[in-house]
Amino acid sequence: MKLQEFELRTIHLPLVRPFRTSFGTQTSREVLMVKVTNENGTVGWAECVAMSEPLYSPEYVIGCLDLMKRFLIPALREKSSIAAEDVPVLLKPFLGGQMAKAALETAILDAQLRDQNISLAKYLGATKSKVECGVSVGIANDLAALVEEVKSYVDAGYRRIKLKIEPGWDYEAVKTIRQIYPDIPLQVDANQAYSRSDGKLLANLDEFNLLLIEQPLDEHDILGHAMLAKEVKTPICLDESIISLQSAQDALALEATTVINIKPGRVGGYIESKKIHDLCVDKKIPVWCGGMLETGIGRAANLVLAALPGFTLPGDTSASSRYFKQDVTTPFVMEDGYLTVPTGPGIGVEPDLDFLEEITTTKELI
Numbered sequence: 001m002k003l004q005e006f007e008l009r010t011i012h013l014p015l016v017r018p019f020r021t022s023f024g025t026q027t028s029r030e031v032l033m034v035k036v037t038n039e040n041g042t043v044g045w046a047e048c049v050a051m052s053e054p055l056y057s058p059e060y061v062i063g064c065l066d067l068m069k070r071f072l073i074p075a076l077r078e079k080s081s082i083a084a085e086d087v088p089v090l091l092k093p094f095l096g097g098q099m100a101k102a103a104l105e106t107a108i109l110d111a112q113l114r115d116q117n118i119s120l121a122k123y124l125g126a127t128k129s130k131v132e133c134g135v136s137v138g139i140a141n142d143l144a145a146l147v148e149e150v151k152s153y154v155d156a157g158y159r160r161i162k163l164k165i166e167p168g169w170d171y172e173a174v175k176t177i178r179q180i181y182p183d184i185p186l187q188v189d190a191n192q193a194y195s196r197s198d199g200k201l202l203a204n205l206d207e208f209n210l211l212l213i214e215q216p217l218d219e220h221d222i223l224g225h226a227m228l229a230k231e232v233k234t235p236i237c238l239d240e241s242i243i244s245l246q247s248a249q250d251a252l253a254l255e256a257t258t259v260i261n262i263k264p265g266r267v268g269g270y271i272e273s274k275k276i277h278d279l280c281v282d283k284k285i286p287v288w289c290g291g292m293l294e295t296g297i298g299r300a301a302n303l304v305l306a307a308l309p310g311f312t313l314p315g316d317t318s319a320s321s322r323y324f325k326q327d328v329t330t331p332f333v334m335e336d337g338y339l340t341v342p343t344g345p346g347i348g349v350e351p352d353l354d355f356l357e358e359i360t361t362t363k364e365l366i
């Protein structure tokens with residue numbers, strides 16, 4: 001296709017409740033939305049999952065905006081006509097920037113698939129029509145508040161609970177929830193908050209029959225995770241460390257991880273995500289779909305990914321209401337702990353343009 005125009009806009013959405021992790025507390029979500037229009041006037045949408053500050057990953061909203069404007073979009077425009085599959089190749093010379101690259105690739109892919117009247121589900125090879133929903137629960141002010149929040153999600157039907165942990169908010173928090181829900185699928189996410197010497201402390205969680213411990217150590221510490229995996233019986237699952245197919249292959253070969261969380265933004269897009277999925281299927285490694293507090297635009301595409309056959313664990317694919325009072329698309333509503341996979345052309349959803357305008361903070365056309 002020929003790329004006619006890009007619209008880059010930042011929006012600001014309040015969260016229904018603060019979301020605290022080991023790297024900070026969020027009370028609202030600032031999102032960089034990408035809209036591409038091709039020569040047929042077909043529009044493709046995507047959201048960039050970078051956060052406002054570089055705390056979870058080195059990328060951040062304004063940095064991604066600058067990277068797209070200054071380098072990525074001009075590189076895509078050098079060719080008179082491109083397909084979504086060309087995007088990773090054309091953008092490879094620019095180091096890092098997976099989240100920015102993923103958003104551009106996804107917007108272009110959305111437009112391409114709409115022109116072909118094909119759904120992203122068909123393109124990626126999704127096999128499920130609905131996916132099981134898990135929910136990520138932030139660090140609470142106290143155990144009573146944690147119990148209340150978890151109860152609200154269990155009552156709503158969520159099929160897997162993930163507790164955010166950090167030193168000082170781990171053993172007691174997990175113990176409390178495990179006592180109330182002895183059988184619910186439960187896992188924890190440390191977002192790199194521990195160090196190599198914390199093996200014993202994390203092994204204390206083994207008694208709670210957790211599905212996995214997500215990213216206990218620094219993103220670059222693959223060896224540390226491999227060492228920890230020998231000390232702890234609970235499976236280790238890497239999130240931040242997996243930024244590409246290559247890094248997934250390395251982490252598996254080094255036995256630093258036995259479960260993988262795929263976030264399309266973190267690995268540079270849905271095409272790379274599919275490759276990591278295929279690798280994991282081949283190696284019989286369980287996979288699940290992570291989340292980044294996406295609006296309905298990103299959530300739709302994640303649901304499609306989570307419908308691939310290798311996604312055997314529930315993802316952080318929660319309902320729109322988990323984070324937002326009003327979503328930018330028709331809200332994703334959970335039924336019996338499942339969300340329906342969109343099957344329309346492209347990502348299968350469109351933003352409510354009036355609402356989008358209302359919450360827009362900056363907008364530029366390129």
Ligand code: OSB
Nearest residue numbers: 056136191290291292293294316
């Ligand atoms: O580590 O999975 C993470 C949110 C923002 C950044 C990193 C993470 C998360 C979550 C929430 O855990 C995932 C979601 O519900 O979208």
Ligand code: MG
Nearest residue numbers: 189214215239
């Ligand atoms: Mg994580």
